[in-house]
Amino acid sequence: MQGKSDRSIAQGRPTVAYPGQVLDGLRHRIERGAGGEVRSATVRRVLGYLRPHRLAVGAALGCLLIGSLLALAPYLVVERLINQLTHPSGSFATILGLAGIGLALVVVSGLVGVLRSWIVLRITTDTVAQLRRELMQRLLGQSIGYFTDERGGELMSRLLNDVGVVEAAIGDSALSVVGSAITVVICVIVMAVVQWQLALVTIATLPLLVLTLRRARRPVYRTRRDLQERLAAFTVHAQEVLSLSGIMLVKTFGREAEERRRSFQLADELRHSDLRAGMTARWVGLAFQLAQALAPLALLLAGAWLIERHDATLGAVIAFVTVLAVRFGAALAGTGTGLVSVIGALPAWDRIFTVLDTEPEIRELPSARVHEDIQGAVSFAEVSFTYPRQARPALDGVTLTIAPGHLVALVGPSGAGKTTLTSLLARFYDPQVGSVRIDGHDLRELSVGSIARAIGLVLQDTYLFHGTLRDNLLYARPDADQAALDAACRDAYLDSLVTELPDGLDTVVGERGHRLSGGEKQRVAIARVILKDAPILILDEATSHLDSASERYVQAALARAFTGRTSLVIAHRLSTVLAADLIVVLDRGKAVEQGTHSELLAQGGLYASLYELQFRGGRPDVALSL
Numbered sequence: 001m002q003g004k005s006d007r008s009i010a011q012g013r014p015t016v017a018y019p020g021q022v023l024d025g026l027r028h029r030i031e032r033g034a035g036g037e038v039r040s041a042t043v044r045r046v047l048g049y050l051r052p053h054r055l056a057v058g059a060a061l062g063c064l065l066i067g068s069l070l071a072l073a074p075y076l077v078v079e080r081l082i083n084q085l086t087h088p089s090g091s092f093a094t095i096l097g098l099a100g101i102g103l104a105l106v107v108v109s110g111l112v113g114v115l116r117s118w119i120v121l122r123i124t125t126d127t128v129a130q131l132r133r134e135l136m137q138r139l140l141g142q143s144i145g146y147f148t149d150e151r152g153g154e155l156m157s158r159l160l161n162d163v164g165v166v167e168a169a170i171g172d173s174a175l176s177v178v179g180s181a182i183t184v185v186i187c188v189i190v191m192a193v194v195q196w197q198l199a200l201v202t203i204a205t206l207p208l209l210v211l212t213l214r215r216a217r218r219p220v221y222r223t224r225r226d227l228q229e230r231l232a233a234f235t236v237h238a239q240e241v242l243s244l245s246g247i248m249l250v251k252t253f254g255r256e257a258e259e260r261r262r263s264f265q266l267a268d269e270l271r272h273s274d275l276r277a278g279m280t281a282r283w284v285g286l287a288f289q290l291a292q293a294l295a296p297l298a299l300l301l302a303g304a305w306l307i308e309r310h311d312a313t314l315g316a317v318i319a320f321v322t323v324l325a326v327r328f329g330a331a332l333a334g335t336g337t338g339l340v341s342v343i344g345a346l347p348a349w350d351r352i353f354t355v356l357d358t359e360p361e362i363r364e365l366p367s368a369r370v371h372e373d374i375q376g377a378v379s380f381a382e383v384s385f386t387y388p389r390q391a392r393p394a395l396d397g398v399t400l401t402i403a404p405g406h407l408v409a410l411v412g413p414s415g416a417g418k419t420t421l422t423s424l425l426a427r428f429y430d431p432q433v434g435s436v437r438i439d440g441h442d443l444r445e446l447s448v449g450s451i452a453r454a455i456g457l458v459l460q461d462t463y464l465f466h467g468t469l470r471d472n473l474l475y476a477r478p479d480a481d482q483a484a485l486d487a488a489c490r491d492a493y494l495d496s497l498v499t500e501l502p503d504g505l506d507t508v509v510g511e512r513g514h515r516l517s518g519g520e521k522q523r524v525a526i527a528r529v530i531l532k533d534a535p536i537l538i539l540d541e542a543t544s545h546l547d548s549a550s551e552r553y554v555q556a557a558l559a560r561a562f563t564g565r566t567s568l569v570i571a572h573r574l575s576t577v578l579a580a581d582l583i584v585v586l587d588r589g590k591a592v593e594q595g596t597h598s599e600l601l602a603q604g605g606l607y608a609s610l611y612e613l614q615f616r617g618g619r620p621d622v623a624l625s626l
Helices: 004-010 018-037 040-048 051-072 074-087 092-140 144-149 152-194 196-203 206-242 246-250 256-308 314-358 418-425 450-452 470-474 482-491 495-500 520-530 550-563 572-580 598-601 605-617
Strands: 378-385 395-402 407-411 431-436 456-460 536-540 568-569 580-587 590-595
Touching: 018 074, 040 256, 040 314, 040 470, 051 092, 092 152, 092 314, 092 450, 092 568, 152 196, 152 206, 152 246, 152 598, 196 256, 206 256, 256 314, 378 418, 395 418, 395 431, 395 580, 418 536, 418 568, 450 456, 456 520, 456 550, 470 520, 482 495, 520 550, 536 550, 580 605, 590 598, 590 605, 598 605
Parallel strands: 395 590, 407 568, 407 580, 456 536, 536 568
Antiparallel strands: 378 395, 378 431, 580 590
16 A cells, blocks of 8 residues: 555645755655665655655755855855955954954854754754654554564564664755755856856766766665665564563573574674674775865866966955855765765665555444444354465355353364454454454444454463553552542452552553463452453363462353353363363364254264363363363
8 A cells, every 4th residue: 555645645635836846856866876676666765754844854955045145145245354364455453354254154143054954954854754654544443454464573672773873864864865965966056156267177077976876776776675684584583582471481491592693693794794784885986086085186286376376365266165166075075975865765665564564354334333232143154265375275165143141262283273263353354254353244344443342352472561450450440530440450360469469550561461370360350351241252172270279260251251252162171171162173174063962962072072082080170172
């Protein structure tokens, strides 16, 4: 999907004459400089982020224009001052006056520069904030499948590293390129007016700079792209290894040495890539520096020749070399190095646009209904679903009807499709065939918010944010009062734990809740879903980490939570199976059996085999859904 800025361009909005034309001119220069490796569409989208700030861009360019004129004005002061010193024709007060004018020009030029910096900083921060908002909006709108395919560290790298490169390019390069180009044009005009012979000598340095830029464009783009990819790889590795779960796995298997070597290898690759990118830009800068160093020498020689011919004064030549030529060289170098920097930032823009252009698999229809009064009737009609890059369907023609308020247990071997069935009900995915309905409404016809409010979910792997226990509970229902919190904790048998914690509900649980035991985290998750008070509950082996004593408490709490609610439970203990109104047996994506415990035992099918295998000998602690 195109970004907002790109859509506005595609819709043919009228271009502001100025600075819109300046931005278009910059686009053409970047496209030519980047060569065939960079799509013009990328450049248009980049400049599209500046179009909402066209007035501010115009003000910044105005400041650049004023600053350029003020920077050239000392030419007249220097010329007259030198001529006055070499051929005195007035009092010392005249010299003081000229020095005062020069000082005033410096002060005013500095103030204009500060104003320009403030405007550019506002443009940069606003643009980067908009970019971060768009990235977060797009990422939060993606389906669960997107995050199973993408590594978290890669996404973090695009949010932080790539956006950081973009921020530097906007603030230090993009607008500076335009300003420097304006200064170059003004310098050429002024030089041609005051001393056209020396102006020709100065302009003769242009071919060297243009050739340098043309030869540098592709290496700059390639090295910057490689640098961003290496930086992303290092970020991914660091996030995976240094996360709580990652570092525990490393230490459990004694892999510190291997991970250290891998980290060093990635860091070394990043160092080499950074060195290549930096040196590529540095060689370009060297060419500009050589041109700047050679130009004054050539100008002095040409100026000496003009003085001998009495075509110029000493003051005019010195002022030309020290003011006009220096300013021209700095502006020309700023234009070239700025373009190199902008081209080098384009790979980061490409990586960001890759995220922004990824369409969510789960989308809310414009006509989606907001359904508040959900009763809890659930049905699956000939549902088939296959995960990407997998040949066998996770679900194959499953049909299931659940009456409001009923408890349904899902059992079957590992990989049978139990979690996939509940994921479709939560609309983490959409079925490729068939439909999933709540109260007779296809989930694709309901708003995403309606489905989220209707379903409470407790997973086997409980996730808690690094915050207080209160914050983690209120995440389900931010407006809940203290009485509701206390009731949820009491119903989940969490109240005794709260009283033992040093700060009660305000105790920080740590990353992923590592300060709590597995069973305690499960009870927090159950309290959270009880607090949400949703009409449909999904429990994916939610009691798997509980000991026998805790399970008795939680089962009692769940019994109250199940009352009046439609509940789908991936069964782990026999007590849950026996309490179910309906047991659905899944095998290789198909619903092979449905019925009560006694009915399924009488059928002598897969359920009876699992029961006989896993529960004989009085072992209710053994899982039925292996």
